[in-house]
Amino acid sequence: GESVGLHLPTLSVQEGDNSIINCAYSNSASDYFIWYKQESGKGPQFIIDIRSNMDKRQGQRVTVLLNKTVKHLSLQIAATQPGDSAVYFCAELYTGNQFYFGTGTSLTVIP
């Protein structure tokens, strides 16, 4: 029978292509955001962060863009590799030290 429940958004990309993963956050007062990568059977791993006084931040092969007007975050991965296959979460710092996580996007890299 058909399974019932929420399904992760999925993204499939060819190895070497660029990937863009999107996230909508909930609170316009959130001032700090983090992207995490979670591989199967492991805890999430910090990738990159950005403060609300910035609209772009670059790391190694990754770029985070923040659009506060529409409460949107994106993670861009350049030259995607098979090792990038994972679930990616965005998290917003909502109040004090309480982080709220999105439901995640599953990225599959096709060799």
Place this chain on the structure above:
Amino acid sequence: GAGVSQSPSNKVTEKGKDVELRCDPISGHTALYWYRQSLGQGLEFLIYFQGNSAPDKSGLPSDRFSAERTGGSVSTLTIQRTQQEDSAVYLCASSFWTSGRNEQFFGPGTRLTVL
């Protein structure tokens, strides 16, 4: 340097039993978080400890859930009278703020299955 460790890695229990999950944070990290992750879902905040301050328990789903952190280090999450809907992966993270950045280091999680 060891990362965050959690034990047990897997726990199967019967409905109605109590369970204790343990988290060993990274030494020197003053902040400790517990999250719950159901299959295919994001992380649900449960509780947050910061130094000697009173914990932020606002994410605990019911009074069957409690957590403590002894000596500012090891933390245990206790679930009393477990229910099937408690089945999930329970993740612990420790962190510190430095240069305006809060990098949370996650443990591998404890997979709890309530039969």
